[in-house]
Amino acid sequence: MQIQGHAWKYGDNINTDVIFPGKYTYTVTGRAEIARHALEDLDPTFVQKVQPGDLVVAGRNWGCGSSREQAASCLVYNGVGAVIAESFSRIFYRNALNHGLLAIACPAAAQAIQPGESVVIDLDRNLIQCAAGEFAYPPLSPSVMGIVQAGGLVAYVKRKLAAGWQDEKMTG
Amino acid sequence: MTEKIATPQTFAQKALARAAGLDRVEVGQVVDARPHVVLSHDNTAAIRQIWLEFGQPRVLIPDRIAITLDHAVPAPTTKHAQNHAEIRAFVAEQGIRNFWEVGRGICHQVLSEEAIVLPGQTILGSDSHTTHFGWLGAFGAGIGRSEVATLWATGELWLRVPETIHIVLEGDLPPGVTAKDFSLRIIGDLGADGGIYTAIEFSGSGMHALSLESRMVLPNMMAEMGAKNAYIAPDDKVFDYLATRQAKRAGQGASSADEQLVNRKSQIVNHALFPDPGATYAAEYHYQAAQLEPYIACPHSMDNVVPLSQVAGTRVQQAFLGTCTNGRLEDIAAAVAVMRGRQVATGTRFLVIPASSQVLSEAMRLGYIQTLVEAGAVIGVPGCGPCMGNHMGVPAPKEVTISSANRNFKGRMGTADAEIYLASPAVVAASAVKGVIADPREL
Numbered sequence: 017m018q019i020q021g022h023a024w025k026y027g028d029n030i031n032t033d034v035i036f037p038g039k040y041t042y043t044v045t046g047r048a049e050i051a052r053h054a055l056e057d058l059d060p061t062f063v064q065k066v067q068p069g070d071l072v073v074a075g076r077n078w079g080c081g082s083s084r085e086q087a088a089s090c091l092v093y094n095g096v097g098a099v100i101a102e103s104f105s106r107i108f109y110r111n112a113l114n115h116g117l118l119a120i121a122c123p124a125a126a127q128a129i130q131p132g133e134s135v136v137i138d139l140d141r142n143l144i145q146c147a148a149g150e151f152a153y154p155p156l157s158p159s160v161m162g163i164v165q166a167g168g169l170v171a172y173v174k175r176k177l178a179a180g181w182q183d184e185k186m187t188g
Numbered sequence: 189m190t191e192k193i194a195t196p197q198t199f200a201q202k203a204l205a206r207a208a209g210l211d212r213v214e215v216g217q218v219v220d221a222r223p224h225v226v227l228s229h230d231n232t233a234a235i236r237q238i239w240l241e242f243g244q245p246r247v248l249i250p251d252r253i254a255i256t257l258d259h260a261v262p263a264p265t266t267k268h269a270q271n272h273a274e275i276r277a278f279v280a281e282q283g284i285r286n287f288w289e290v291g292r293g294i295c296h297q298v299l300s301e302e303a304i305v306l307p308g309q310t311i312l313g314s315d316s317h318t319t320h321f322g323w324l325g326a327f328g329a330g331i332g333r334s335e336v337a338t339l340w341a342t343g344e345l346w347l348r349v350p351e352t353i354h355i356v357l358e359g360d361l362p363p364g365v366t367a368k369d370f371s372l373r374i375i376g377d378l379g380a381d382g383g384i385y386t387a388i389e390f391s392g393s394g395m396h397a398l399s400l401e402s403r404m405v406l407p408n409m410m411a412e413m414g415a416k417n418a419y420i421a422p423d424d425k426v427f428d429y430l431a432t433r434q435a436k437r438a439g440q441g442a443s444s445a446d447e448q449l450v451n452r453k454s455q456i457v458n459h460a461l462f463p464d465p466g467a468t469y470a471a472e473y474h475y476q477a478a479q480l481e482p483y484i485a486c487p488h489s490m491d492n493v494v495p496l497s498q499v500a501g502t503r504v505q506q507a508f509l510g511t512c513t514n515g516r517l518e519d520i521a522a523a524v525a526v527m528r529g530r531q532v533a534t535g536t537r538f539l540v541i542p543a544s545s546q547v548l549s550e551a552m553r554l555g556y557i558q559t560l561v562e563a564g565a566v567i568g569v570p571g572c573g574p575c576m577g578n579h580m581g582v583p584a585p586k587e588v589t590i591s592s593a594n595r596n597f598k599g600r601m602g603t604a605d606a607e608i609y610l611a612s613p614a615v616v617a618a619s620a621v622k623g624v625i626a627d628p629r630e631l
Contacts, residue, residue: 106385154216160346173338177242
């Protein structure tokens with residue numbers, strides 16, 4: 017399985033106010049509305065030109081600041097396939113994966129990828145492929161990958177429980 | 189055949205390997221952790237709403253769940269009261285024994301006093317200051333509400349193994365300089381994002397010279413640097429504290445106590461985890477205690493740190509001593525030493541909110557509460573108080589509060605057009621006396 021798209025490249029310390037403006041936090045609801053305001057104060061061209069499968073590529077500390085979950089979901093609603101960064105703010109990282117958005121911390125890849133270039137993420141081999149070469153990233157555990165593929169934590173857990181997952185696990 | 193040389197592991201690596209049932213883990217690896225304790229508080233009812241989506245009639249392991257009511261206690265509104273009522277019903281329905289009512293105190297303080305978390309264990313909580321439990325050598329981290337719901341249903345949650353920053357403190361803190369000042373200095377130096385996604389390990393002669401209550405301050409404050417967890421190696425003082433309180437909770441009588449206490453203690457000791465010598469750290473910072481001084485975090489961020497002298501004389505309308513950071517007996521004692529024979533300044537309120545009922549009780553027994561009340565302080569119900577703006581000391585617009593809490597974001601205490609300075613307990617008390625930010629050493 018793979019993700020393939022063009023890279024939208026940004027810098028360091030991009031905080032969640034800039035990814036999804038705070039003024040919309042309580043007034044903007046619904047997938048389409050939330051999607052429309054993604055990266056509004058950072059890059060107005062993003063929502064106009066982003067294609068499903070595209071990737072956001074960033075420097076250090078992507079997603080710092082507020083823990084608002086729309087910072088992750090607004091990217092999901094625009095069809096972003098994954099975020100590759102040198103580093104993530106912890107809460108954004110968890111929110112992303114728990115909302116089904118693949119977040120990969122891979123400094124070498126994040127630095128090497130050029131704006132707009134075509135990038136492939138090979139999910140089976142945990143490799144990022146771009147013009148500069150192939151970069152390995154630490155594999156997600158099966159359960160986290162399952163979370164991303166299920167579209168988020170709650171959906172994932174519901175599915176697993178319905179399938180009798182609880183019986184396999186320790187109960188004491 | 190080449191022999192694999194096992195690389196030394198940090199505490200975070202060891203703790204998460206244990207929680208995941210693995211021999212070893214690497215930095216960056218994601219593991220499925222089964223924490224020993226899952227913590228929530230007044231947000232438990234909201235978490236239950238998410239948990240209900242899973243359609244499970246019962247939580248998986250009730251004895252691993254710990255719930256306190258602390259963020260708005262006693263309930264300030266009908267809505268809060270209804271929230272608490274739902275939590276009580278849930279606790280009763282599920283047979284959750286680790287539940288503490290209104291007035292028992294703040295989650296991190298209560299779970300420490302009750303010896304719920306032990307060295308080498310992992311605790312995850314829907315509270316960002318769950319890092320607190322590093323004081324006793326546990327791995328404590330904050331998570332989201334949907335993640336606590338997941339833990340109730342499944343007992344496990346994914347966690348990424350962080351890299352570790354090593355902070356060393358050499359020597360004893362000078363008089364008037366506290367663990368709070370050391371915390372503020374670190375955050376000021378490294379920045380509010382200086383520890384993002386990292387584990388912090390503290391070491392050095394200065395750390396083990398700290399009282400247990402002082403040790404509690406540091407991992408608590410490291411959450412303000414974005415840290416995932418923070419750790420101090422447990423020592424004999426920690427083991428004795430926990431064994432004694434564990435025995436007390438088990439209702440062990442005095443007669444057969446000694447041998448059982450020794451057994452308890454050795455079990456606790458054996459379960460403790462320590463970083464390997466030669467473990468790899470992402471960065472290392474050394475501090476000489478003698479070079480530290482009292483610091484203040486100025487509005488509106490925790491890394492806006494300056495020496496106390498730079499803001500002394502700033503008018504304050506409210507002084508707040510309390511919270512999981514600095515609401516313990518040692519902190520109250522520091523305030524009492526300042527307040528004895530003095531009065532709170534006219535035009536300034538001094539709120540003192542003990543972090544737990546045990547702290548309050550002991551403070552009463554020692555005469556501290558009497559002294560504070562006679563000095564004009566206002567004593568509050570053990571809980572988080574005005575820290576995040578729910579009640580019990582929300583400031584008016586334009587007012588300035590000097591606080592022993594851990595956060596001073598704009599609007600944090602419930603009013604956007606207000607300012608919060610963070611400081612150590614003695615500085616908070618001295619400022620209450622003077623009506624301006626003041627150095628207790630100069631009173």
